[in-house]
Amino acid sequence: MKKNSALIVDDEPDILELLNITLTRMDFGCILAASLKEAKQALASHKFDICLTDMRMPDGNGIDLVKHIQNEHPDLPVAVITAHGNVDIAIESMKAGAFDFLSKPIDIERLRALVKTAIKSSSPKETLESELLVGTTDVMRKLKQQIHKLARSQAPILITGESGCGKELIARSIHSQGPRSEGPFIAINCGAIPRELMESEFFGHKKGSFTGANSDKIGLFQAAEGGTLFLDEVADLPLDMQVKLLRAIQEKAIRPVGTQAEQKTNIRILSATHKNLQNEIGAGNFRQDLYYRINVIHLHAPALRDRIEDLEVLTSAILDKLALTYESEKIALTPEAIRHLKRYPFPGNVRELENTLERAFTLCEGNTIRHDDLQLAPIQPEISCTQSDELNGQALDKKLEDIERAFITKALEETRWNRTEAAQHLGISFRSLRYRLKKLGMDE
Known part of the structure; x- marks a missing residue:
């Protein structure tokens, strides 16, 4: 009794024999087809673990079979055999749903590796989800x-x-x-x-x-x-x-x-x-x-502002991760802090949210993050989302720091460098201002 079953589709007897011998030695039971019609008949009456098909067939091409399998047997991995160097056909077949492709002349070691990978892909697998790839939008x-x-x-x-x-x-x-x-x-x-x-x-x-x-x-x-x-x-x-x-x-x-x-x-x-x-x-x-x-x-990958309804569950996941990292009790956000986060455009997306929450996690008193603990940077009105798309991560961080530095400097100048009054002027705590000054190298 063979462990796995393969459908091999090719109108060249030599290729059929080569593929049949190779897969039989890998403990596959093989059914051979010399046309798309024979292949579809085999698919209707047998269950397969993998399908290998040539591109050129007497009654169609391999991409037609790929599309048929995608519609009727979506869990069956199918690999297309192409002429050497025919990259365009290989790409077209994968766009149609092919698992992978092989080029002629067939490399037996590469064929074996492809088949082993294909069998793993069709095995039941627990769906894993990154701790931050969460959301229900x-x-x-x-x-x-x-x-x-x-x-x-x-x-x-x-x-x-x-x-x-x-x-x-x-x-x-x-x-x-x-x-x-x-x-x-x-x-x-x-x-x-x-x-x-x-x-x-x-x-x-x-x-x-x-x-x-x-x-x-x-x-x-x-x-x-x-x-x-x-x-x-x-x-x-x-x-x-x-x-x-x-x-x-x-x-x-x-x-x-x-x-x-x-x-x-x-x-x-x-x-x-x-x-x-x-x-x-x-x-x-x-x-x-x-x-x-x-x-x-x-x-x-959607921007955070395009799935702002996920912000609360995403925030919870980040705080869980921080509590685990720092071996601490989980920190909660006040309703006002959550509203504050939802109003913020997050040009730096999830990475900026993570940085914001980690900073607040470190600075907050007790186990509660309040809105002034978030220290969200002011955003200049003229910086649109489209403009910020063109910034890379480093440039964006520097731009936000420049904006923050300008706001703090202005507040300090207006209060004659009285830090307590400057903090009140900015609507943040003295501790938050002190943290920002140190972060920006302005605490001298």
Whole structure:
């Protein structure tokens, strides 16, 4: 009795035999089909754990079968076999719902790895949720449904959204719910790597390959083997590195610096950016072919202001996390503090909410956060949400600090540097003012 069952669809007898022998040795019972008609008949009468289909068939193509399986058997992972180098067809098949793709000539080791991953994806799995990926608004329900569905696929996903709205949390949730959850999740901020070290960081290097290479080093691709590589702020990659990344993704292979031999890779690529990549392409800052390759599936992370009804449950989750981190009793917010939070636009999104609550958690008296403990920064009217979208996290923090510094300086000048009166003038406690002065380097 075979443990698993596979449907293999191809009109070439040699390919059918190769796939049949390989999967039989992996303890699969195989049913073979030489046309879409035979494949659909087999699907109607048997239950399968995986389907492998060629792209060109006498009565249609593999994408037609992918769409049929998506409609009639949505839990069945299907991989499409494409001609070597036909990236456009591979992308089209994954957009249609294919789990993954194989290129001819078929690499047996890659085939085995794909099948093992596919079987894991179809196994029942507990739905995991990040401690901050919470909320019951329509946008969050839709997002969680998308994550649950996309976790089973191996298609590259581009996650977009403003700074601080939880793009990495989404990526981690996709990884944790998918068949690679037991493998590593490697996250890297592409804008934080020095340009001269970028190729080595991504692909590794051999000892002596350049000045300072005193030992062999594995890169991010090797570190993520069997798991997920998350490329945060992918728009910040320089153009020369974009070319090398594109090749690594397309060929599923890398070449460490200082070596000639390629190393095969088995990873899933997730990317994220707060920038508009179409605009970056138009400006000549981002390659269109790389965009096409990483944006097989697009997922948008909503801004906090677009799901403000989730603020209370999100705040509760953050305070629970803080209490656990600091081994403290949970802190509650007064109704006035909650109203104060709901009126604030949160240009820094969930990250700003976390920072605000952690500061208030530290400064509040007793186990209650009041509205003046929140120390929400004044927002200049002329800074619109659209303008703030273009700021990255660092620039946004600096802008808010500049605004806060200007308000405090004005209050101190008007009260002749009497801090007690300045605090009253600003509508905050003396302790809050003292904290702000220290944070901004104004306490001298």
